[in-house]
Amino acid sequence: MNMRMTLVGCVLLAGTLARCETAEKTFFFKDKDSVVFLGDSITEQRLYTTYIEAYTLTRFPASTFTFRNVGWGGDTAWLRQRAHPDEGSLFAATGAALDDMVTKAVGAGLARDVLPLKPTAVTVDFSMNDHAYQAFREDIFRAHVRSQKEIVDVLKKNGARVALLTTQPIEDKRPDPDKDVKNQSLRKFSDGIKEVAVKEGATFVDQFDPYMALMLKARVGKPDALIGGGDAVHPGPAGHTIMAWAILKGLDAPACVSCACFDVSRWLRSKVVCDRQCAISNVKFSGGALSFDRLDKALPMPIDERAASALQLATVTDDLNRYMLTVKGLKAARYDVSVNGATVATLSKEELAKGFNLATVATPGMVQAKQVLDLVFKKNNVYFDRWRNVQLANGKPERLAELDKQIADLEAQIDVARQPKTLNFQIKPVTK
Numbered sequence: 001m002n003m004r005m006t007l008v009g010c011v012l013l014a015g016t017l018a019r020c021e022t023a024e025k026t027f028f029f030k031d032k033d034s035v036v037f038l039g040d041s042i043t044e045q046r047l048y049t050t051y052i053e054a055y056t057l058t059r060f061p062a063s064t065f066t067f068r069n070v071g072w073g074g075d076t077a078w079l080r081q082r083a084h085p086d087e088g089s090l091f092a093a094t095g096a097a098l099d100d101m102v103t104k105a106v107g108a109g110l111a112r113d114v115l116p117l118k119p120t121a122v123t124v125d126f127s128m129n130d131h132a133y134q135a136f137r138e139d140i141f142r143a144h145v146r147s148q149k150e151i152v153d154v155l156k157k158n159g160a161r162v163a164l165l166t167t168q169p170i171e172d173k174r175p176d177p178d179k180d181v182k183n184q185s186l187r188k189f190s191d192g193i194k195e196v197a198v199k200e201g202a203t204f205v206d207q208f209d210p211y212m213a214l215m216l217k218a219r220v221g222k223p224d225a226l227i228g229g230g231d232a233v234h235p236g237p238a239g240h241t242i243m244a245w246a247i248l249k250g251l252d253a254p255a256c257v258s259c260a261c262f263d264v265s266r267w268l269r270s271k272v273v274c275d276r277q278c279a280i281s282n283v284k285f286s287g288g289a290l291s292f293d294r295l296d297k298a299l300p301m302p303i304d305e306r307a308a309s310a311l312q313l314a315t316v317t318d319d320l321n322r323y324m325l326t327v328k329g330l331k332a333a334r335y336d337v338s339v340n341g342a343t344v345a346t347l348s349k350e351e352l353a354k355g356f357n358l359a360t361v362a363t364p365g366m367v368q369a370k371q372v373l374d375l376v377f378k379k380n381n382v383y384f385d386r387w388r389n390v391q392l393a394n395g396k397p398e399r400l401a402e403l404d405k406q407i408a409d410l411e412a413q414i415d416v417a418r419q420p421k422t423l424n425f426q427i428k429p430v431t432k
Helices: 014-020 050-059 085-092 095-113 138-157 183-202 210-220 237-250 316-320 349-354 364-392 395-418
Strands: 033-040 065-069 120-124 160-163 203-205 256-263 273-278 278-288 289-296 322-328 334-339 342-346 425-429
Touching: 050 065, 050 237, 050 273, 065 364, 085 095, 085 138, 095 138, 120 138, 120 342, 138 160, 138 183, 160 183, 160 237, 183 203, 203 237, 203 334, 210 237, 237 316, 256 278, 256 289, 278 364, 316 322, 334 349, 342 349, 364 395
Parallel strands: 033 065, 033 120, 120 160, 160 203, 256 322
Antiparallel strands: 256 273, 273 278, 278 289, 289 425, 334 342, 334 425
16 A cells, blocks of 8 residues: 655755755846857857756756857956957057056957847856966956957946956876966966956956866876866867866855755655655555656756866766655665666665765766757857857858758757756665
């Protein structure tokens, strides 16, 4: 005979599950946002930006967003790749002369590549080229911070919220990357960015220090250890996943996907559901086995398969991807957890009582989220082609229209793919 069980409020449960109940801060991106990622070649790689976009789309499937990447290799805060100011004169200028040069360069670059997109939120990731890959120079720094201020002022006047990001450190193969004069220069540039953000009312996000801390930790006993992949300046997927982790945390991204918690030792005639970010139905407990249907309000954050090593370095899963299942009061030693008929994990009763993060295994939700990530990559590649190779090359209108249709079609597919589906869970004692 099936018996109804009590589901105890998650807030009463200790341990890892408590993180799902912590009051979340306000995430930087909001419903109906038009988001633009502005930066240099690191942004142009379309990796950390795609990971941030996929996180946002899967975490808020009921909200609408538009994301566009306008990163440009070799660019700087004074938008040299778009406006081409005379840098010798720029670095020598002070006062009104500096103001005039920066206003013209930044204004022209934003007017061409950013403002036509009507952004409501913009992330700005410069410094790597700005510091000229050398020891700190006050003249370059002066132009850099003045340009960051101008970017914020122009974007805010046009109705956009702005997040100023530090760059990640350079990852040369040496045991003491923090002693590298280039990284010491970038450290000072980071401080300058923070000061601009505070004064101008922008959001400040530091990815330099978290990334550097992981680099130094990895090199304890392994002086040649590299964590990012790619090259010293352009990380691969693992490095970009670390960047996305640091940036999302800095933007107050919520950790909780959803959590469901049960206590099979408590019996009441009425059923109390703990459904933080999910709806639980059709609960049954019979013969020591628990089954229920679960409809989450979000999908877990997809992780690029090429970036698996990042999860061993940074607390990505704990900080951004808490998709929790907790079952207390079970009697058998071990249990198979299956979703839609497929076993995804075999866990001890202690692990289930403590709370298990389903984002660490291949649930249907995680598979679905990775499909979203794949579609976002495709969409972003089409947009890059449209913007850089056709629009800026004064390509034919019919080609622009063709690419716009491809982008719209992919965005429609993404919107369908990111909607959670009802999943059936079975938690059965292992009999072997």
